[in-house]
Each structure stands twice: as C-alpha cells, then as structure tokens.
Amino acid sequence: MPVLVMKFGGTSVATPDRIRRAAKRVGVEVAKGYDVIVIVSAMAGETNKLVGYVDEISPLFDAREYDAVVSSGENVTAGLMALTLQEMDVPARSWQGWQVPVQTTDAHANARIEAIPSDNISRKFAEGMKVAVVAGFQGISPEGRITTLGRGGSDTTAVAFAAAFDAERCDIYTDVDGVYTTDPRICEKARKLDRIAFEEMLELASLGAKVLQTRSVELAMRYKVKLRVLSSFEEMDDAAGTLVCDEEDIMENKVVAGVAYSRDEAKMTLVSVADRPGIAAAIFGPLAEAGVNVDMIVQNIAEEGRTDMTFSCPTNQVARAEKAMNDAKASGAINFNELVADTGVAKVSVVGIGMRSHAGVAAKMFKVLAGEGINIKVITTSEIKISVLIDRKYMELAVQALHDAFELEKAG
Amino acid sequence: MPVLVMKFGGTSVATPDRIRRAAKRVGVEVAKGYDVIVIVSAMAGETNKLVGYVDEISPLFDAREYDAVVSSGENVTAGLMALTLQEMDVPARSWQGWQVPVQTTDAHANARIEAIPSDNISRKFAEGMKVAVVAGFQGISPEGRITTLGRGGSDTTAVAFAAAFDAERCDIYTDVDGVYTTDPRICEKARKLDRIAFEEMLELASLGAKVLQTRSVELAMRYKVKLRVLSSFEEMDDAAGTLVCDEEDIMENKVVAGVAYSRDEAKMTLVSVADRPGIAAAIFGPLAEAGVNVDMIVQNIAEEGRTDMTFSCPTNQVARAEKAMNDAKASGAINFNELVADTGVAKVSVVGIGMRSHAGVAAKMFKVLAGEGINIKVITTSEIKISVLIDRKYMELAVQALHDAFELEKAG
Structure with missing residues (x-):
C-alpha cells in the first residue's frame, strides 16, 4: 500500500470536535487505499501551559526534565486521535516517540532526528492496521530519555516519517490554506501559490512566513519529500493547498515567487x-x-x-x-x-x-x-x-x- | 543509604506552589540521609479532564489508548517535581513508568504490577542522585504499551517501589492527616490513630474510608512495607500521621479500631x-x-x-x-x-x-x-x-x- 503522512497542528486538534473533523480527512485518504501515518501536535494551548509551569518552577531548567514535561501534550492527542478513528471503524493505534522509536540526538529541547526504524509500524500495517497515529515533536535520546525537537517540531517529525516510509506525500494541515505570494492581511491582492520550490519556501520560512518550520523544509528538500500545506478548516480536494516541491516540478515560471x-x-x-x-x-x-x-x-x-x-x-x-x-x-x-x-x-x-x-x-x-x-x-x-x-x-x-x-x- | 518512598497525591501537587511545598518535605528526608523515591500523581483535576476527553470521543474506548492518554498527567508532575528539587539543589531526575520499567500485566486500565527492576534507579543513587521522581499509576505491558493501574493506582505504585527497594518506610502524603477511628465529619469525637494493622486498614479501605487504595494495602501487607499516611498540608514531624503496620507492631490494644x-x-x-x-x-x-x-x-x-x-x-x-x-x-x-x-x-x-x-x-x-x-x-x-x-x-x-x-x- 502507498503510504501518506498527514500532520495536524495544534489548532486542528484543539478540541474533541476538531479531532473528529481531522479524523474524517484521514478516513477519506484511507478510503483511497493509503496506509496513513498521522502526526499530531498538542491541543492548542497545552504546550504553552506546560512551558509556563516549567518557567514558573525553574527559569534555568534542566532541559531533560523540560522535555519530559512538555512532550506530554502530544501523547494525549495521539491517543485521542486513535480512539476517534476507531470510533469511525478505521483500524488505528497510537505511538509515542519512544515506542517507534524516533531516535534523536541528546540535544534536549532542540534535538535532531537521527533515525526512524520503520519495522514496528510497517508490521502493524501488514497486519491490517490502516492508521498509525504518532505523537509529534518528540523522540528518545541514546540514553533513553525523552527529547523534543524545538518549537514547530511536529512538522519535522512529519517530514522525517515521510522520508523513512517513502511516503507518496506529506500533508501538513494547518490554519491557513497554503503558502501565499505575501501576507494576505497586509496585501489584499496576495494569491495562494499552487506550488513553490523548496529553496523558496526555505527563504520564506526563515523570513517570517511561519507556515512551516524551517528544518522540516530542509529535511523535505534533502529527501525529496513532496510537502503539501493545506487548511484543516476548509473543504478538501486534491488540488487544495500549496505543494512544496523540487523546482523542476513547478510549471509556473515567475522570477519572483513572493x-x-x-x-x-x-x-x-x-x-x-x-x-x-x-x-x-x-x-x-x-x-x-x-x-x-x-x-x-x-x-x-x-x-x-x-x-x-x-x-x-x-x-x-x-x-x-x-x-x-x-x-x-x-x-x-x-x-x-x-x-x-x-x-x-x-x-x-x-x-x-x-x-x-x-x-x-x-x-x-x-x-x-x-x-x-x-x-x-x-x-x-x-x-x-x-x-x-x-x-x-x-x-x-x-x-x-x-x-x-x-x-x-x-x-x- | 536507606531508601524512603514518599507518595504525593493530586491535591498535594495541584499547583507549582504545592509541588514546591512537597519538594521541601522531600528535602528534609534527603537531609536525614535517605535516598528518596518520590511517587507523584497527576495535578488535581488533570486525570478527570483526560478521562472526560476519552469519554466524549469514545464511550466504549480501547483501553490501550485510554491508558496512553490518561497516564500523561503523572508524567507532567514527575518532570515538574524533579525540576523543583533541582532548583533546591537536590540532585533529582524523573522516570516515566516505561523508563524504570514498571512491568505490568496487559490488563489495560486496571493492570497489576509484576516486577520493578531496581538497577536503573539504584545506579543513579550510586552516582550521587538523591531523589528519583517516578510517575505513579502507570507501567508498561509485555507488548511495550503503556498501562495504568486503575484509580488510586499511585498508592500501589508507591508500595510496590517500597517493596522493590526494600524501603525503610512508604509515606503516603494526602489531604487528610491520618486514619481516624471514624469519619470526623459525622462524629466529632473521632480520634486519629497512631497505628493501625494492615488487616484493619484493608477492611476500612474497602468499607469506604478512602484514605488508601485497597490494593496498595494488600501489597504492603504481603511485603511487610511500613506504610504511613500523613497530610502534606500540616507541619511534619516523625510521629505525624498513621502508621499502617503488622499487628505485632501495635502497642495499643483495643478490641475495636474503628x-x-x-x-x-x-x-x-x-x-x-x-x-x-x-x-x-x-x-x-x-x-x-x-x-x-x-x-x-x-x-x-x-x-x-x-x-x-x-x-x-x-x-x-x-x-x-x-x-x-x-x-x-x-x-x-x-x-x-x-x-x-x-x-x-x-x-x-x-x-x-x-x-x-x-x-x-x-x-x-x-x-x-x-x-x-x-x-x-x-x-x-x-x-x-x-x-x-x-x-x-x-x-x-x-x-x-x-x-x-x-x-x-x-x-x-
């Protein structure tokens, strides 16, 4: 079965109702014949709450304990998403980072993914499971302690899974419906791009168009992962959103993209x-x-x-x-x-x-x-x-x- | 070093301030020369919130996903408690159930502890760590999935650690200051007991005096763990609370205990x-x-x-x-x-x-x-x-x- 990775950000899973909405989109892709890996963020606000606790207790915190605390929001969403899919009769289960395991460096609070063994999840796909729900943003260090990937790290988790499973595409569901030629809030003529090259997206990401985490784009470029940005709040169709891809896959040929x-x-x-x-x-x-x-x-x-x-x-x-x-x-x-x-x-x-x-x-x-x-x-x-x-x-x-x-x- | 187990319930760790208060008590025991294992519950209200999400999404839930979700509250408290102790210059780190690992049956949502290997934590004690903070209520199944021990399971976690580490005592900090001859709310003459026998505590626990989880008392009786119940909200002294112990350790000799x-x-x-x-x-x-x-x-x-x-x-x-x-x-x-x-x-x-x-x-x-x-x-x-x-x-x-x-x- 072809594999698809779908990532849902914090606003897309902020409540049980929104989780249900996201799960429906997952169901649509399963019905098309995909084995789907869903990467979830923490419910909107949860990570900030946890970071607030840590800051209150220990301004110069031990990053290993920080990671143990702030990673928990994603675990909650992963379990809830798996339950929601099961309620829709879609065979699903959740994985926390250490269960996959998502192997990272020991640079706590800002770790980098080193390897994602695919055997655990692939075996479950072979047994008939259709959706693996994975807690984003987290992994496990060589010493066996929980790590996190830094803010926005769930995007990077998604791209790394897409690379590890040779996924057909990595869809990033967020609260905007794609990448624009500029910020529509300050320029009403801004136009959604159907496609944008990795290199352009990298510059835009680092220039403050906060649609994707920079590292996720770098990773997608290196492993040629087709990355699609689309909104979880609008009706979905296959042409929706913006595809971030190799420049040779881009037909429209403007000198300036944005x-x-x-x-x-x-x-x-x-x-x-x-x-x-x-x-x-x-x-x-x-x-x-x-x-x-x-x-x-x-x-x-x-x-x-x-x-x-x-x-x-x-x-x-x-x-x-x-x-x-x-x-x-x-x-x-x-x-x-x-x-x-x-x-x-x-x-x-x-x-x-x-x-x-x-x-x-x-x-x-x-x-x-x-x-x-x-x-x-x-x-x-x-x-x-x-x-x-x-x-x-x-x-x-x-x-x-x-x-x-x-x-x-x-x-x- | 002699080992002491201290367990703090949800109301005792409900806010960063209360965690600090609990950590001070831990510091007192460390100063006495103990290596301390601290077992923590989720911050008051957290587990109910998570259970609420699960019930809303999936009334007939998959207990494996339920466990993955509801265990996360304890992970947060464990990290925050370790950070608080570090701020007080007490060498501490947190462990989640799977990191110890707390090995349980696969009876999800109501698992039983089968073994607690002590080597991981003992090695850290030998290296100079003074406090191991362990997330209560949770463990890991033979299949490697997260399990929980049922409501009140953190008491059982505490007693099981006390048995595994041959602890001198297991102190259960809660919002009451001990076990009473009867409920003080309906009988003003109720008197706090200094000591009570395991068998009596078992009958009282199952009869609705909800100070301790029944299984924790059974376990303490089987492994001869000295169990002390005391309040985290009152000044502490060594004679505080109620000691649950073997009947031969009880001096006062009443026919009826409560x-x-x-x-x-x-x-x-x-x-x-x-x-x-x-x-x-x-x-x-x-x-x-x-x-x-x-x-x-x-x-x-x-x-x-x-x-x-x-x-x-x-x-x-x-x-x-x-x-x-x-x-x-x-x-x-x-x-x-x-x-x-x-x-x-x-x-x-x-x-x-x-x-x-x-x-x-x-x-x-x-x-x-x-x-x-x-x-x-x-x-x-x-x-x-x-x-x-x-x-x-x-x-x-x-x-x-x-x-x-x-x-x-x-x-x-």
Missing part, C-alpha cells in the same frame, strides 16, 4: 570602530555567545582605520546586544565611538528561484521603493533573495508596491 | 425464590456478569421449597441488578415472586483485629443499636468485622453511638 516581511527587526550600528584584521570576529563572537541572532551584516569604511559596522537582530535582543558590545568595549576587545540602535525598522524581501537566471530584479526592487519615496537603510542579497531594511512605517506600502510591480497577483 | 460506614448501599430482596441446589449460582452469576458488585448476602428460608434472597450493592447499580434478575426470570433460569429494592439504607461496620480473641463484640453492637431504637436489616460478619444494614437516616446516630460505646475517643 514578498516576505519581518516587523520584528532592529538595526544596530557600531559607529567608528577601530578597524583591524579580525575585528568582525571580535564583534560577532560576543554577540553569538550572548545568544543574539544576527541577521544582516553591512560594513562601511568611514575613514582610514575606522569603519562603521551595522547589523540587524530581533527587537527583543537589542538590550542583550548592547550589553555584549559594551562589555567587549570595556574589556578592550573592540573599540567604537557610539552604538546606535534603531528599533523602528522592518525587513522586506523578494524571493524567487527565477532570480538565478534573471538579472535586474534588484534594480527593479530599488526603483519601486524609490518611486514610493522609501529610503533603504541596509541591503543584503542571496542567490534567490533580496532583502532591505526600511523604516517600519513604510513596510505595508513596500510590500504592496513590490507585489504589484512583480505582478504576483497573476498566476503562471 | 467504625466505618457507607452511605451508598441498596438492599435488594428476591421474594419467594423457588429454591433448589445451585440457585445461588443462578442468581449471582448473572449479577456478576452484569457488573454488579454484590457485597452482603443473606438467605432466609421462608417456607418449604421457597426462600427469600437478600443482597446489597451500590445504589447506582440497582437498575443493572434489576435488569439482570428480570432477564434471568424471563429466561427461566430463576423464579421469584417479587424483587424489592430498598435504596434508603446504609452500612455501618465495626472493625478490629481484637475481635478475633474477644467474644461479645457483636452482642454489644446489636445492644447499642437497639438502645437507640435502630432496626437492623441485614447482618454479616467476618473475623475482624461486623457490618449491619440500617435505615440511612440512622446512620450518623449509629456511628456516634458505637464510637461512644467502644470508647474509641480514648487512646490505647
């Missing part, structure tokens, strides 16, 4: 840094140690022997970044005149694998923004992405203007 | 049953199959060839009992004139191992009740217990009168 944004950015500038070989390491080493997620980096030579170093990071890490820089200055490791933090910025990016073969995308983007009177503060580019930092008040305008200019409302 | 009652009783009488060999089996077989928990049984010969058969059962099983008896009559298996159900009765019992060697307890009990004008409807006796069914309206009066007559307010 416009992403991130509101939560700050721009930090170290003014007049005494320049010398190794100065970048002396700055970004301490920032990394302080847990600051540096995104864009730009260096300008201001005058002989001095440089301005600009970087961006999430707004809520500004205080940490300032402390790390001032400590480094106090210790003599670096020297600068001034540290300027600008928390009123946003990042806007255009993403598309077509850029690889089409020149002029950057020039067009800058012209569009200039035409709207929007000043660009920082620019970075990759092979398939151009990102700019701009004043936050222009963010929606920039997204809409770029969406129009690249004609993203039109298919193909 | 007066128990059960409000939730119904008296059923099959009037004028056609008597023949095997008639009792023909009556009580169908009742057992219908899941009716028959308690007292009395047979009176009314006339030649006919008999009246009276039995008691919980009030909420009366309808089921009536159906089973009417079905049996309809099928011709038994024959009776009338089935009379009296749901206005209560059971009152006096319990004491001293009865074995003291005659006259029954006579005194009947005289006391007669003196209060209370009519006795059914009597049964065992070696250490005398029970009577009376009108429910006299229940409190009977308990108080018997408590006075046997001078239970006085120690020793």
